[in-house]
Amino acid sequence: MKISIEQESFVDEKVHIKVSGLNPNSKLKASVKMELPWCSGEEFSSYAVFSVGETGEVNFDQSEPVKGTYQAADSMGLIYSLKQSRSVGKNIAENINIERPILMNLALESSSEKREIQLIRNFKAKDIVVKQISDGFTGQLFYQENSRNKTILMLGGSDGQLEGLTLMAGPLASRGFNVLIVPYFGANGLPEKLEEVPLEYFEKIFRWLESNEITKAKEIYLHGTSKGGELALLLASRYSQIKKVVAVEPHTYCFQALDGLMSGKNVSSWSYQGKSIPFVAVDNNIFFEDCKKDIEKGIPFGFASTYKKSLEKANNKEAARIKVENSEADILLICGKKDNIWNSYDACSEILRNIKNHNYSHHVELLSYENMGHPMPIPFIIPLSFTLEMPMNEGIFTSGGTVEGNAQGQYESFQKTIEFFKN
Template identity: 70%
Template sequence: MKVNIYNAESLVDDKIKVIVSGLIPNSKLRVSMKMEFPWCKGEEFSSYGVFYSNEKGEVDLDSIEPVEGTYKTTDCMGLIYSLKKSKTEGENFAENISIDKPIIMNMIFESDIERKEVKLKRLFKTEDIITKDISDEFIGKLFYKQNSSNKTILVLGGSDGNLDALELMAAPLASRGFNVLAVAYFALEGLPSKLEEVPLEYFEKIFKWISEDEITNTKEIFVHGTSKGGELALLLASRYKQIKKVVVSQPHAYCFQALDGQMNGKDTSSWSYKGKPLPYIKVDNNIFFEDQKKDIEKGIPFGFASTYKKSIERADNKEEARIKVENSEADILMISGKEDNIWNSYDGCVEIIEKLKRNNYQYNVELLTYDKMGHPLPIPYIVPLSETLSMNMAGGIFSSGGTVKGNAKGQFESWKRTIEFYKEPLSIDIKK
């Protein structure tokens, strides 16, 4: 048996390709995978697939569907995106995240007569990445190369406020030649303790720093925002003309009520300016509890999407709370799953597109949608989808939406497009 693995050592978001040859024709081959996060030993994830070799005694994992396994598709990456927890010591892998060590994945190949084991080394960053912690005027971390481009991407996370988790995305992005600045905007010392009335003036300090720092040194800023960070990214772009490119993953069209945990928040805006809360859509918790009860009784997963949708429909200040994206001067890429169950992001994206068309928006706008995608992380192949897709809660199942296969497809394709989008010239420069 001969095992050929392409990209056996590569960045975490790269695809691998596996071809096994030298097998007995039409014989069975079992391929299994085991993985632990380097910062969280003891939490093991595993997956497998069973295949039959062709007449030449070969198995190409990208051209054959497993007859049995944890996934059902002709995609070698199925072994990675279908990983499920197989051993646990009760640790939380979302804590103490570190990108300094690679993820090691053990692949085991077993035929009727032979067994081989191969290690995959999945790197978060290339060796030439330099990091710089910032804690004076704002809290963040810059990832860059000595000879990187002059393109700087500001990365904004969602409602969890976890700056370490942003590094999982910032480091691979920087490895493609960008300067990437991941910033926290609440839940750390010196910042608002909760996601409520976060002052937009804080980001003015960040923009000034980006324009003056010897590494970034640019007045044209790119932004990436995920979920609640997508709401923020669009809000900033609508107010600050130095933002020239925006990628938002599962964003919305409105400013919403402050968040403190799951659907519990002070009756005020998530954002403020000059000491005043910005107009916002109030999120009615009663809708959530009513819909949750109905879904549990029906035996179907519940989420927050219906709560947001109905809260918007009931609001009498929609136009006031709407993010005026048409005031932006940026190229915009929006990414949304039609089965997003955290909030109705797809509806929000469609509304943004319609408003921009009505206002004859002169910059490039692109909307990527995926039928079976919910509300996954923007970057693929790191956190197993089984861990983020659903969980037991309040006597039922909470789901972020979509299927494992659908989320994996949306993650990979939209992340690939994100990198391409940031590399492309600005549309205004092309028109000149």
């Protein structure tokens, strides 16, 4: 058995597997086992069985499994189809640490031989420095020594978890950027919850990025996901030093503050000079009614219909709309047409129409994916089977899309994100 594979790579990169020297007209079984480096005991597994043809070769990018945890001709199927096979009760979203790589055990078993290979999936290059920042705000800066790299300010979603952003910051910094990740609520000097987050907080960060010896950033790039995408577009519409924005699964409007399962106060998520920025109210009754109907029908539920119907009821949409046309930035919008957290595809389409109507002079691009929902913006780390559907309220909550559709959208959009920031 001869195996062709790149054993070490970055976490977001594809692995291509080709096996030759097999007995013609036999079977080849491939299986993967993985534990995340910060969460030992939580094991994920996948497998695929292939028919070996007359050539005695199986190219995983060209061969569909005859059975397994995935069906497509795709070497990465073994990784994106990983499912939990053992648990000791740990939460994989806690204690995230990217200092150690993900190690995957790939086993290949033919009719006459069994081989095992360890795949090493790195979060960051060896020369990336991670510096804790506490200078009027808290955060982490990922950078290379003595570089003149462009600077990306990265904003997460409504979970408020800074650790999760490191999963993207490491790979982005390894491609030649300074990446600063910051909280915007739930930290010292900030609102405890995602309620009336002051935009002045970011003015302080912008000044720091401009004056800091490492970054010296006269131009700022933003990357925002979900509520962070809403925030990134809002900031770009108000601050001219922002020159590039990647908004992943964003919305067109400022929405009501989030508190738990959409039971927020009657205030905006954002504020300026002590006042709530105009917002669209989110009607909780719609969510509970739609959720109950979906559970009774035995189908997964989400939040998207709540946002759609809340927008239909709103009589202040123009006041709450983010005036993206006032930005001076190139913008990359990324969304899935099956987003079930909120209707980000409708939102991105509306942003494009508004920008066109205002003769926007900067580059704007929309990447939309037919079968993608609302996944993380980086592929091949947290197994999609773990995040796509989960028990909630005596039913099944889904973020939308298929495993294959989310994997494709994650991979393609993250590669496009790197290209967009580089060019």
